[in-house]
Amino acid sequence: MAKRRLVLTFPPKLVEEPITYRLIKDYDLVVNILRAKISPEEEGRLMIELSGEKSALKRGMDYLNRLKVNIQPLARDIRWLEEKCTHCTVCVSLCPTEAIVVDRNSMKISFNKDKCIACGACIPACPYKAIEILF
Amino acid sequence: MAKTIAEINEKIKKGKVAVVTAEEIIDLVEKKGVERAARQIDIVTSATFGPMCSSGAYFNTGHSKPRIKLGGGRTYLNEVPVYTGLAAVDFFLGAAALPDNDPRNRVHPGEFRYGGGHVIEDLVAGKDVKLVASAYGTDCYPRKNLETWINIEDFNEAVLFNPRNAYQNYNVAVNLSNKVIYTYMGILQPRLGNANYCSAGQLSPLFNDPYYKTIGIGTRIFLGGGIGYIAWQGTQHNPNVPRTKKGVPRSGAGTIAVIGDLKKMSPEWLRGTTLRGYGVNLTVGIGLPIPILNEEIVQWTAVRDEEIYAQIIDYSDAYPKGKSDSLAEVNYAQLKSGKVTIQGKGVPTASLSSYAKARKIAGILKNWIKKGEFFLTEPVELLPSVDSGITFKPLRERKIR
Ligand code: SF4
Numbered sequence A: 001m002a003k004r005r006l007v008l009t010f011p012p013k014l015v016e017e018p019i020t021y022r023l024i025k026d027y028d029l030v031v032n033i034l035r036a037k038i039s040p041e042e043e044g045r046l047m048i049e050l051s052g053e054k055s056a057l058k059r060g061m062d063y064l065n066r067l068k069v070n071i072q073p074l075a076r077d078i079r080w081l082e083e084k085c086t087h088c089t090v091c092v093s094l095c096p097t098e099a100i101v102v103d104r105n106s107m108k109i110s111f112n113k114d115k116c117i118a119c120g121a122c123i124p125a126c127p128y129k130a131i132e133i134l135f
Numbered sequence B: 001m002a003k004t005i006a007e008i009n010e011k012i013k014k015g016k017v018a019v020v021t022a023e024e025i026i027d028l029v030e031k032k033g034v035e036r037a038a039r040q041i042d043i044v045t046s047a048t049f050g051p052m053c054s055s056g057a058y059f060n061t062g063h064s065k066p067r068i069k070l071g072g073g074r075t076y077l078n079e080v081p082v083y084t085g086l087a088a089v090d091f092f093l094g095a096a097a098l099p100d101n102d103p104r105n106r107v108h109p110g111e112f113r114y115g116g117g118h119v120i121e122d123l124v125a126g127k128d129v130k131l132v133a134s135a136y137g138t139d140c141y142p143r144k145n146l147e148t149w150i151n152i153e154d155f156n157e158a159v160l161f162n163p164r165n166a167y168q169n170y171n172v173a174v175n176l177s178n179k180v181i182y183t184y185m186g187i188l189q190p191r192l193g194n195a196n197y198c199s200a201g202q203l204s205p206l207f208n209d210p211y212y213k214t215i216g217i218g219t220r221i222f223l224g225g226g227i228g229y230i231a232w233q234g235t236q237h238n239p240n241v242p243r244t245k246k247g248v249p250r251s252g253a254g255t256i257a258v259i260g261d262l263k264k265m266s267p268e269w270l271r272g273t274t275l276r277g278y279g280v281n282l283t284v285g286i287g288l289p290i291p292i293l294n295e296e297i298v299q300w301t302a303v304r305d306e307e308i309y310a311q312i313i314d315y316s317d318a319y320p321k322g323k324s325d326s327l328a329e330v331n332y333a334q335l336k337s338g339k340v341t342i343q344g345k346g347v348p349t350a351s352l353s354s355y356a357k358a359r360k361i362a363g364i365l366k367n368w369i370k371k372g373e374f375f376l377t378e379p380v381e382l383l384p385s386v387d388s389g390i391t392f393k394p395l396r397e398r399k400i401r
């Protein structure tokens, strides 16, 4: 069994494509949707965890590549640069998963990587470039 | 028993001064009462660390051989244009300045990765910056082009001079529209998705002396990690706003203009700042000592977040149109709890100003004073207060024919 957490970004024309259904049915993968954001004008964004046989996973990824879905690995690529952080807290209310939280006594933030779904919402909010996405 | 600043300075010299921060004084006054606290405590240190757009620095580069007159020409530091409408080799760098070729908001929201505030941070960090200038040439200043690396130590003078800092209170920004907006108060999610504020509340300098009875021109302060002075009231200084019974302004009120030697400051306390879709500026660390001259003053310094109110303003419509309609009033204790209720909806809050860093500055200033490294100054003139009649006027446009 292999497991991968991915962020898929795809153009509006693919919104109609039953991607998760095909991954399950045609590629025999277990699909766990962590977060989905699809709006008619914008790009679609899907955060998923795929698990299955190594070869199945590879074929599933090939299928996504053929569709020209942009694939990025998840979570481990968000980095909080503590030395650059001023603990202003302005990123906190934008985080959908409470991966960034404020200790209300110290008024300092902390970053919990395990809760981060790499949605990127916090990154443009940080005035000091203290959060990075690495590819 | 009233004290004077001279008496307090004498205590600093003897190592006998009693200093607490604007947080610590709250409990102290509660436990000991106003009268004893006023007697025992000599100084309360207040502080703030937030983005302050109206900041900048002026410089003198020294004269090149042959000479060049930067004044009236174009000069850039790391591609950020400076203001050269001064003498031959003096110029002013504004924190909000952007490189000419920055795409700005052409693709909205613009990234604004580098600008004046970042140049100031780089200089203070001791980094070399690229100075590029073109001039028109005169008989006495014949040279037309200059390109050189320059370091903060190379300048004759490098002086931080901020026309407006340390706002006494500020709006809480929300977004009532249906789309995300990008403002100087941060990224605001649609339909009251979040509420951003920008003040250290009970630690913030002007909340601790709400009528400016001890603060004025010449007040020595912690500025950007070094020493600075209050030069004047800040722009938009507006003492005549509605206040609570205890005198605390309910919206943006007093401000200070500050000045200090940039060469002695530190990049920890002057941070280049980017606000997505809005622009760049500088986050400035300021610490202000308040001399406890009498009971009235100690009572003011004991102000707590629960007693300080701010107005919630819609930045999708009311603010851009120049209307100041407040949706509601909340206090800083509510704001700092992480959630407020607006129009019946629970809204998560976040701050642009760092309370943790303000606390650190108040502590540093306290230590400087205790160690006898920082003395108080007698202001030459107090900041204009409510009796000054000063108000903050909108622009009245008149047609040009
Ligand atoms: S990328 Fe940022 S906003 Fe998104 S989950 Fe991770 S920490 Fe939270």
Ligand code: SF4
Pocket: A084, A085, A086, A087, A088, A089, A090, A091, A092, A109, A125, A126, A127, A128, A129, A130, A131
């Ligand atoms: S926005 Fe940036 S500086 Fe502010 S708390 Fe978040 S990571 Fe730190």
